[in-house]
Amino acid sequence: xxxxxxxxxxxxxATLALYYLLPRARQNLLLLxxxxxxxxxxxxRFALVLLIMTLASYAAGLGSAGxxxxxxxxxxxxxxxxxxWLYFKSAAxxxxxxxxxxxxMGWDDPGxxxxxxxxxxxxxxxxxxxxxxxxxxxxxxxxPPSLWDFALYLAYFxxxxxxxxxxxxxxxxxxxxxxxVDNELLARSFYLIVLGLVRKIVIADTxxxxxxxxxFIAPADYSGIELASWLLAYAFGLYNNFCGYTxxxxxxxxxxxxxxxxxxxxxxxxxxxxxxxxxxxxxxSHWLRDTVYFPLSRFLLKRDPGMKNRANIMLPPLxxxxxxxxxxxxxxxxxxxxxxxxxxxxxxxIRSATRPARRLDRMPRWRQWLSTARVMGLTLAAxxxxxxxxxxxxxxFLRLFSFAGWTLPGSRVFLVMIPSLWIDYVQNRHxxxxxxxxxxxxxxxxxxxxxxxxxFLWSQTKVGEPFIYQGF
Amino acid sequence: xxxxxxxxxxxxxxxGRTLILSLAILAGLxxxxxxxxxxxxxxxxxxxPSFGNNSHxxxxxxxxxxxxxxxxxxxxxxxxxxxxxxxGIDPDAFNETYREITGHTxxxxxxxxxxxxxxxxxxxxxxxxxxxxxxxxxxGISPYDLKTDEKNKQLALENGNWIRFQTGEWNFGGWLIDAxxxxxxxxxxxxxxxxxxxxxxxxASERRWSANGFTRGRHGSAITDPxxxxxxxxxKEAMRDFRIxxxxxxxxxxxxxxxPGVTCVLVEMPIHRNYAAENEGGKKNYEKLISLIHGxxxxxxxxxxxxxxxxxxxxxQWRNSLHMNSIGALRFSRWLGxxxxxxxxxxxxxxxxxxxxxx
Numbered sequence: 001x002x003x004x005x006x007x008x009x010x011x012x013x014a015t016l017a018l019y020y021l022l023p024r025a026r027q028n029l030l031l032l033x034x035x036x037x038x039x040x041x042x043x044x045r046f047a048l049v050l051l052i053m054t055l056a057s058y059a060a061g062l063g064s065a066g067x068x069x070x071x072x073x074x075x076x077x078x079x080x081x082x083x084x085w086l087y088f089k090s091a092a093x094x095x096x097x098x099x100x101x102x103x104x105m106g107w108d109d110p111g112x113x114x115x116x117x118x119x120x121x122x123x124x125x126x127x128x129x130x131x132x133x134x135x136x137x138x139x140x141x142x143x144p145p146s147l148w149d150f151a152l153y154l155a156y157f158x159x160x161x162x163x164x165x166x167x168x169x170x171x172x173x174x175x176x177x178x179x180x181v182d183n184e185l186l187a188r189s190f191y192l193i194v195l196g197l198v199r200k201i202v203i204a205d206t207x208x209x210x211x212x213x214x215x216f217i218a219p220a221d222y223s224g225i226e227l228a229s230w231l232l233a234y235a236f237g238l239y240n241n242f243c244g245y246t247x248x249x250x251x252x253x254x255x256x257x258x259x260x261x262x263x264x265x266x267x268x269x270x271x272x273x274x275x276x277x278x279x280x281x282x283x284x285s286h287w288l289r290d291t292v293y294f295p296l297s298r299f300l301l302k303r304d305p306g307m308k309n310r311a312n313i314m315l316p317p318l319x320x321x322x323x324x325x326x327x328x329x330x331x332x333x334x335x336x337x338x339x340x341x342x343x344x345x346x347x348x349x350i351r352s353a354t355r356p357a358r359r360l361d362r363m364p365r366w367r368q369w370l371s372t373a374r375v376m377g378l379t380l381a382a383x384x385x386x387x388x389x390x391x392x393x394x395x396x397f398l399r400l401f402s403f404a405g406w407t408l409p410g411s412r413v414f415l416v417m418i419p420s421l422w423i424d425y426v427q428n429r430h431x432x433x434x435x436x437x438x439x440x441x442x443x444x445x446x447x448x449x450x451x452x453x454x455x456f457l458w459s460q461t462k463v464g465e466p467f468i469y470q471g472f
Numbered sequence: 473x474x475x476x477x478x479x480x481x482x483x484x485x486x487x488g489r490t491l492i493l494s495l496a497i498l499a500g501l502x503x504x505x506x507x508x509x510x511x512x513x514x515x516x517x518x519x520x521p522s523f524g525n526n527s528h529x530x531x532x533x534x535x536x537x538x539x540x541x542x543x544x545x546x547x548x549x550x551x552x553x554x555x556x557x558x559x560g561i562d563p564d565a566f567n568e569t570y571r572e573i574t575g576h577t578x579x580x581x582x583x584x585x586x587x588x589x590x591x592x593x594x595x596x597x598x599x600x601x602x603x604x605x606x607x608x609x610x611x612g613i614s615p616y617d618l619k620t621d622e623k624n625k626q627l628a629l630e631n632g633n634w635i636r637f638q639t640g641e642w643n644f645g646g647w648l649i650d651a652x653x654x655x656x657x658x659x660x661x662x663x664x665x666x667x668x669x670x671x672x673x674x675x676a677s678e679r680r681w682s683a684n685g686f687t688r689g690r691h692g693s694a695i696t697d698p699x700x701x702x703x704x705x706x707x708k709e710a711m712r713d714f715r716i717x718x719x720x721x722x723x724x725x726x727x728x729x730x731x732p733g734v735t736c737v738l739v740e741m742p743i744h745r746n747y748a749a750e751n752e753g754g755k756k757n758y759e760k761l762i763s764l765i766h767g768x769x770x771x772x773x774x775x776x777x778x779x780x781x782x783x784x785x786x787x788x789q790w791r792n793s794l795h796m797n798s799i800g801a802l803r804f805s806r807w808l809g810x811x812x813x814x815x816x817x818x819x820x821x822x823x824x825x826x827x828x829x830x831x
Contacts, residue, residue, distance in 0.1 A: 020481045027480070181481050187490070206665070257480055445493035449501060452494070457661060 001041040003161070003248060004200065011038065016255055024178050028152055031256065035155040039120070046119040049084070053122075054151045056080050057129040065136040065144055077133040085126040088119060089330055123327060124163045125154045127287050132168040134291065140169060149175045156258070158249040162242070164261040164283035167290075171258075179257030188434055189254030194451050195423070196247030199240040202458045206416045207237035210409075216388040219396040223407045227400045233413045235383050236420055239267065242281070261286075262433060266424040271360045271371035273344045276379065284324065293320040313353050317345035328386075336393070337386040344378060502654065509653040519671065521656030522663050524649055525632045528674060529558075529585045531660070536685055537581050537604065546604040548824050549580040551685075552593040553612030556741040558584030560796045561612065563684040565805035566812075573813030578608070578824065582685035590617045591723035599638040601731050607824030609734055610812065611774075614741040615761035616794060618716055688798045721764065728772055735821050737812060738769045742779040742804065744793040775821045777811050779804070 001008050015034040019027055039047040060077025064070045132153070135141045145153070153171050215222060215230045222230070243264040250260045261283045270276035277285040293316045300312040318339075325338020360368065384400075385393050426435050436447060508514055509521075522531045540547065551561045563580035571577050583596065590613050597609050637646025648655045663670055680688045730736070740762065762778060769776035789800030796804055815821045 020479075024480065179480055183484055183487050186483070186487075190491075441490055441493060445490050446497055448490065448494035449497040452498060453501065457658065458665065 001038065003158075003245070003252075007041075011041075012252055012255075019256060020181075027179075027256075028149060028175055031156065032148055032152045035152065035157040035160060038157040039155065039160060042120050046121075049088075049119045049122065050125065050155055051151075053081060053084060053125065053129060054154050055147075057132060057154070058147055058150050061133055061136040061150070062144060064133050065139070065141070070137055074133055074137045078130055081126050081129045081133075085122055088122055121160045121162065124165055125160070127165050127284070127291075127327075128154055128168065130291065131165070131287060135168050141172065145172045145175070156253075158253040158256075159260055162245055162249075164246060164249075164263045165287050166261060166283065167286070174258050181255065181257045185254055185257065187437065189251040191434060191437060192247045192251030192254065194251075194448065194455070196244045196249075196251060197455045197459075198419070198451050199244030199247060199423070201244075202454045203416055203420050204237045204239075204241035204244055206458065207233045207413065208241065210413055211237070216396070217392065219388075219392065219399045222399070224400050224403050226407055226409055227396060229409045229413060231380050231384055231400075233409070233417070234387060235268075235380055236417050238383070239264070239280075240420055265433075266428040268376060268421075268424060269372060269428045270375050271363075271368050273341070273348050273375060273378075275360065276375055277345070284327070288320040288324055292323050293317070296320075308353055313349045314346050317349060318342035321345060331389070333385060333387070333389050333393070336390050337382055340382045340385055344382070506652060506654040509657050518657065519660055519664075519674065521653065522659035523632070523634045523656060524645070524659045525635065527585055527587070528663065528670060530588075532674070532681070533583050533585055533685055536681070536683060537583065537600075540581055540683060540685075541604055544579060546579075547581040547606050548578045549608040549610065550600060550604075550606045551580065551582045551584060551610045551612060552588075552596055553584045553590075553741060554588045554617065555584060555586045555687075556614055556616075556743075556794060556796075557612035558582060558586065558685075558687045559791070560584075560741055560801050560804055561610070561808065562682075562686045562688075562801050562805040564686075565802050566809040569806045569809030570813040571809075573810060574816055574823070576823075580684065582682075582687075584612070584685070584687070589723075590720060591726070591728075594724060594728040595635065595639060597731055597734065597736065598729065599635065601734055602638060606734060608737065608821075610737045610739055610808075612739045612741040613765060614743050614794075615758055615765070616743050618720055618761055618764065686801075688801070716761065716764065721768075724768060725771075730772065735824065736772075736774045737815075737821060738765065738774045738776045739808060740765065740777065740779045742785065742796075744785075744787075744790050775815060777808070777815070779807075 001011065011034075015030070019030055022030055036047055036050075039050055057077055057080075060073050060080065063073025064077060066073070132141075132150070136144065149172055152175060153166070153168060156171075159166065211230055211233060212222070215227070219227055246260075246263040250262065253260045263281055263283050265279040265282065267276055267280035270279050296319055297312055297316045300309060300315065304312070319342075321342030322335065322338045324341070325334040325336075328334040328337075360371070363371070381397075384396055388396060427433055429435070430438075432438075436444060439447070509518075520528075520532045520535045522528070523534055525531060537547070549563075551557050551563065551566075561582055561584070563582050567578055567580055583600070588596075593611050593613075597611070600606060600609075633643050633645035634649040635646075637643055637650055649659065682688065766776055766778075768774075785796065785800050785803060789796060789803060791797040791800075812821075816823050
């Protein structure tokens with residue numbers, strides 16, 4: 001059941017109707033049951049993996065928050081979660097290779113025997129389970145939650161498949177207190193869903209579907225301008241795909257009165273890499289900051305508290321971005337991408353350690369735009385690494401800068417980017433995701449009609465592109 | 473049930489006003505778009521609308537025929553068939569010789585569509601008769617159409633909503649396409665989304681299309697071009713192993729129903745002698761196929777005109793073994809006009825009713 005399918009709409013509507021009818025005390029249980037039902041609709045095996053990880057993490061959480069060997073419980077809990085995640089993640093990486101090797105030896109259909117699928121959302125709920133264990137250990141969660149609430153924290157169906165990665169405190173606090181859905185929240189949630197569908201169906205699907213199948217396989221077949229244009233299209237496609245997904249699930253969750261993190265905040269307007277990572281998949285960035293960057297930095301500062309501690313300047317961003325690459329997948333391309341992103345952040349850290357810090361918004365406008373262009377250009381280069389293996393990426397860059405050929409992709413690639421830029425521009429200008437809600441009623445209604453019309457026109461084409469981050 | 477105090481959903485009236493307003497705007501937009509798209513000056517600036525068939529050529533033909541009927545009145549005569557008809561029969565040249573023989577002029581439209589299966593022609597006769605009531609349909613079939621070839625995928629029409637609607641099977645989608653220009657342009661937009669290059673393909677072929685549906689074939693001949701000889705040799709070889717596609721034949725029998733008031737003439741579309749005459753197997757196959765088509769025409773009581781390409785067309789009048797070039801088409805169309813005219817004059821086929829006196 002994809003979140004972009006009619007059965008899912010029916011499922012949400014039924015859950016919502018029951019949710020509003022039930023007294024508050026039962027609502028969390030209903031959401032838990034609905035979340036597991038949703039997971040089972042994809043595969044009962046995935047639900048089993050989720051259940052096992054939930055029980056193990058809850059037990060380890062109780063131990064970590066207790067007084068007897070909390071460190072051991074913490075280690076066991078994190079170790080267990082990481083081991084399960086690594087098992088499935090590495091299976092996804094190695095099984096096709098082992099499978100082809102066995103097939104080469106004459107084994108009949110080894111893929112069927114070795115068929116291990118990456119449980120949906122495991123990369124997301126593993127991180128949340130680790131966050132929970134750490135918060136228990138640090139005593140940041142006062143009273144341990146009930147098993148049901150904790151299970152719901154990991155399994156909550158709007159965020160199960162691709163996040164956002166919620167901080168345990170914030171989410172569990174919302175589960176503990178009464179929730180109200182009023183006119184404003186309903187309007188905001190509806191608005192988010194419409195915006196998410198526009199991003200996903202109108203922008204992302206069009207861009208990703210238009211991409212030539214071999215652009216990241218045989219870059220030599222394309223001109224430098226084509227490669228640059230498609231790379232830009234890929235970045236916009238990926239952004240709108242994931243941001244659209246996040247908006248939709250935030251909207252759905254809003255109907256239940258539960259707020260989820262925004263994850264994206266106009267990343268292509270970033271003026272530095274630090275800012276970029278606060279704007280792009282920020283729930284993962286925050287997790288990496290809380291779990292990798294800050295602990296490592298604290299450890300290094302304990303050894304040398306000076307401002308010019310080189311190790312502290314260089315290692316935490318590198319480690320955090322390498323961890324991010326690893327989280328995306330156990331393939332060289334993700335590690336290369338993480339390494340490059342880490343180097344960008346490291347360079348920024350070195351620069352700010354050697355020169356006096358200056359607030360980005362106090363810089364002249366032209367310098368801000370220049371910084372945005374620099375960050376955008378370098379981020380695109382990293383996207384190239386993200387989307388193909390390093391040797392192909394090498395050929396891609398050689399071709400990109402060879403300036404051979406002047407063929408351009410069709411104009412619609414660029415036309416589709418305009419609504420994305422416009423949405424981001426309006427949100428960025430007002431510093432608010434809901435900037436349109438301040439418009440007059442007729443203007444809002446006209447915009448809504450156009451959005452609905454666009455969604456209808458584009459959604460009828462063919463099977464949409466999948467939500468990319470559901471694959472991680 | 474939760475008590476008032478305990479309730480999660482707390483809506484205050486009024487609510488949903490923006491939503492209602494946006495629905496009203498949406499309805500207004502749809503109505504305005506429907507009206508705008510019916511406006512001729514705008515239509516001429518837009519790409520051809522689609523009827524949701526799996527052939528953009530069929531869409532274009534339907535659109536051109538619609539425009540012709542609006543401009544000059546419904547056609548007297550339609551030419552149906554595949555690309556051989558499309559590039560092989562020029563309605564103007566046909567009319568010229570027909571008028572010489574009968575003294576009457578016919579308003580003709582070429583409805584040949586690339587890759588159309590022969591039995592689809594039978595379905596089209598019924599559909600086009602509903603909207604345009606032509607008095608005569610000239611249905612072009614070649615022996616090649618009856619060849620067994622898995623790769624030779626022919627355009628079947630029976631799956632489209634609009635086609636099903638037109639053939640009497642009511643369905644909402646078909647009705648909507650039939651009634652609404654907005655739906656047709658929406659389908660065209662979908663085609664553009666799914667096949668981004670469709671515009672380029674259509675624009676390239678459009679240049680050779682006339683308002684009467686005839687597609688002028690390029691000058692020059694692949695038959696006499698040494699660079700194309702290898703390809704032509706392959707075509708020749710294919711004809712040697714010719715087998716009859718029984719499915720196509722039986723579907724032709726099944727699909728064709730005599731339409732009251734419409735005179736149907738079956739015409740053998742010529743293929744180059746490379747296919748038929750030069751090898752013994754090919755010759756035998758050709759004769760067998762012609763007798764099958766002849767038998768079909770006799771059973772269905774259709775007038776059949778067999779072509780004589782050897783005497784009619786020389787090598788430089790073929791674009792390739794299956795298609796005539798513009799000179800060949802001119803010559804063949806004139807020949808056909810004479811044959812049909814003579815048949816009408818002799819009373820072998822009834823004279824179409826919508827004749828107009830010579831201007």
